[in-house]
Amino acid sequence: MTTPPFTPPPVARHGVGTRLRRVAMAVALVFLAIAVARARERMLAEQKRLGERAQDNAATAARSLDAVALQAHILLESVTSLVDPSAAPERNDDVLQSVFRRVPTRFSNLYLVDTLGSNIGAGLLPAGGRGAINLWKRQYFQSALRSGAFTVGMPVKSMTIAGAPWVLPFILPMKDARSGRTIALAGASVVLDSLDAVRATRRLPTGSVLTVLDSTGDVVIRTLDADQWIGRQFPNYPARSGRVEPLGSDTIVPSDIDRIDRLFGTERMRVANWQVYVGIPVTEVFGPSRRQFTQDLLLGLIIAVGIVGIGYWLTERFVAPIASLTLDARAISDGDMTRRSLIATSDEVGTLAGAFNQMADAIVERNAQLADSQEQLRQVQKLEALGAFAGGIAHDFNNYLSSIMGHGELALEQLEANDPARLEVASVLTSAQRAADLTKQILIFSRRQVVTPAHLDVNATLRTMQRLLVRLLGESITLRSELAASLGSVYMDQGQLEQVLVNLAVNARDAMHHGGRLTIRTSRRVLPNGPFVCIEVEDSGSGIAAELQPRIFEPFFTTKDRAHGTGLGLSIAYSIVGNAGGTIAVDPACTTGARFIILLPEGEPVVAPALTGALDVPQGNAERILLVDDDPGVSLVAERLLRRGGYLVESASDASRALQQLEQASFDLLITDVVMPGMTGPQLAREAVSRHGAMRVLFISGYPDDDLLAYEIATSQAEFLPKPFSRDSLLRKVREMLDVRDG
CATH class of the missing domain: 1.10.287.130 (Signal transduction histidine kinase, dimerisation/phosphotransfer (DHp) domain)
Known part of the structure; x- marks a missing residue:
């Protein structure tokens, strides 16, 4: 069945088609102009990029040659410390052959010659024997002999390698320690074709060339027609600077030797003061960008024609429907969300x-x-x-x-x-x-509990949480504990361990909508990295899908609806356990419900403290204590307990009065509440230390509402006694702090 054409509402249609055709023509012309400009911009940008790449090629080649020269220099310095010019040549052969076997494969030979150029040691000897080699007439030998310094020579044909390839020689004079005169020269050579710069150039497009000229314009290295040009003067070298054409980033396009235009990059070597040129044929470099320019122009023209055609087609078929759709869109943008x-x-x-x-x-x-x-x-x-x-x-x-x-x-x-x-x-x-x-x-x-790590008895912690967990789970869920007979301790904050268990219990409760069973087990596990205390929390709920298990510890990830979960419980548990040096994971083998396994490093078993009587509480020796607490009840009872314990106590109801008392007398210990109106306890302590120097401070509070103090308590940098405290805990803590100070 053919769908009937859309009949637009009665809107003003006169002139719409003509305007659309005119708009299409204008758009086509604008697009064509933009396409031409863009194509030219792309071509120029590509040519500039290629010019910079050519310069990079030259810089890379120069640095590569510098690196080889530096390696040769270091190698020859090592060789001069091993050979003995006065020893038999055969002995030097043994030394050089041993070194040659260990040097990088880029070096083709190591040798030692006397000041007359005669060979007195070599890693490789020519087929004609030692006497077939004499360097007296070699230019680099004479230069090194005159300068007494490390010298990079003009390439020569090898006399020791089959095929007699071109090799780049390096030579270093050996000097007498007393007289300072040259007594021998150590040399090394590298086959030109093995150089990284040469290999990299051969991987460039066909017709590319690496040319290295010395300071006089002689060709040192050339990857094209090497036999014809190495050692010869480069054509028109003195006039070269006046004939080159700058292009891009320090690149040039000359036509020399073979009359092929190339895009050149140039860089000067640091070691040998040679000039390095790397050239790529212009036809290979700029050809793709020029072809791309032509293609862009054709594509722009085709698209422009298409725009005009589409404009005419849209005029006849789509103007009215789109106008209607535009009215609907405007209605929705104005807030009518029922409009369709x-x-x-x-x-x-x-x-x-x-x-x-x-x-x-x-x-x-x-x-x-x-x-x-x-x-x-x-x-x-x-x-x-x-x-x-x-x-x-x-x-x-x-x-x-x-x-x-x-x-x-x-x-x-x-x-x-x-x-x-x-x-x-x-x-x-x-x-x-x-x-x-x-x-x-x-x-x-x-x-908001205080984080104070200590050695905990996990079983004892679980027993004290029994009533809390039962209330959390509700009447329809049964709590079962299977605690191992003997466990070591774990070192972490008890409140954080309780928070982990509470978070797991809440998750289990939400997974057992119609009731069930929550089982908590403890056991001891010995793993390759040591013994661990294992806590298993297993429920009989709906379980966790396998594809969701890798994400359950991510912050804000939750499978619950928005009214019942924020996705923070398991991520907090994961962070707490990790900070304690342990791991927490869901057991993928559990097919009925979910089982979480917590592994915490095991310490020594916790020994219950011996029962002590009132006489065993440590007494004071008339030390002076300043007690600061804004609660009169706490201040009164703490003052009486401390006085009964043998201390001299003065009280202050706020920080300002405490600072006045500190100005009038000295105290052995400052005991201050954390949460007080005006200046808090931590602020008071910092102000007291800044005014009167280091002093002992004991913080007391139901919770430390101060991030810096909470961190200091957790890292044992601040002493803290949680409220409510007993007589014994107060007196023991005070005595402990004063004894540490006295010691």
Whole structure:
């Protein structure tokens, strides 16, 4: 069935076709002009590039020849330290042959001659024997003898290599250590055809040539007609500078010797002061760019004609439909997202209209996705705000717990052993400790816990997390623990280990929508790089598709919907485990649910500290302590605990008062809260050190709301005692810091 032609709405059509044809003609002319300009620009740019390449070829050849000369110089200096001109030639033969076998293959011979040019040692001898070689008449020999310096000679025909190829000689005089006169000369040679510069030139287009001229204009190296030109004067060399034609980047196009125009690059050698020319025939260099110029012109002309033809064709078939489509596009751009094109023809315009409608649908979908992304961002911001709020609550709550626990311990000390009130006070302390554990778990979720690495008992950590994990998983999921009987310790922060396990438990819970089982196992594994503590977290949920497993630890990658995941849990776990020197991976062999395997380096088993009584707590020796805390309850109980412990204590409720007291007296230790109004604890400590020099500082807080301090605590550069603290932990920490100072 033939699709009926599109009938456009009644729009003004008079003159549209004529205007479109005129526009097509104008566009064709403009395009043709641009094509001509562009083709010429491309040709000139290509010719300039080729000119620069020719110069690069010459520079590369010159540096390559300099490198060979430098290698020869170094080699001959080594040879002069090994041979003995006064020894028998056969002995020098042995030495030179031994060296020759070890030198790069580019060198074709090593030899030693006396000051009369007679051979007294060689790596290779000619078929006629030693007497067949005498360098007395060689120009480079005489030059080296006169100058007493390393010399690069004019190439000569080899007398030791079959076929007598051209070789480039190098010679270095040996001088007597006392008199300084030349007693012998060590030489080496390289076959010209083996030089990298010669090989590179032979790989250039046919007709390319490498020419090297010495300072007098004699040809030293020429890759074309070498037998005819090496050692001869280059034609018209003195007048050359007046005849060359500059082109590109220091390149020239001369016609010399064989009357072939070549694009030349030139560079001067540093070692021998020779001029290097590398030339490529102009027909080979510029031919492609000129042919490309012609092709570009033809293509531009064809396209221009095509533009005119298309303009006439569009006038008859597409003007009205496109005008209608334009109106639809304007309506959508004005905000009418319900507008769609009504064009239903089977030709290209119909296809374009269908694509236009798909684009409009895609815009609507993208807008919906953008709204979802913005909602997800708001959720992340809410979580961040909630974390900050939780940290603040934990800080205040830890202050209250510090006061409760401190006063409880003080009350317990004053009660007789058989006093019935001891049981009630002990119960208060137990409840306070449980509340402290709950606060610590809040900090885990807010990711504001203090990072203090220590040797941890993994099994003990898992047992303390039992209640938290059960509440996280809910009633429909069973938690099962299979803990190994004996494990070594792992060195990491306990809060970070708990955060890793919490993140894995939350992921497992979200994968078991209708309930299931979460199993946590511990074991010891011995791998080639040492023993490890292994923690396996396995769930009976929906599992992870094999194609997704390589990406699960990427930040923000998640398989959950936008309302239930940010894609940060596993990436955070991966970072924490990696920082502890371990690895975390999903087990691909697990086909029911998912199994994560954590390997952490094993240390010595954690030994439980021995129980100590009140008398075992280290006492002070009347050291002076300045205590700074804005919470009166914490300040009062800490001051009383420290005074009972044998210390002289002064208190300050803020940093400004503390600085005034530091001006009036000296203190052995500064104990300061971290989070305080105005100047914080870390700021106070830095100001005190800058004013009064180095001093011991102990930070106390529910969490250190200071990035620099958190880093210093993690790297053991700052001392920290978390709230709530007990009498024993406070006095032991203070005594430890003061003893370190005294030692």
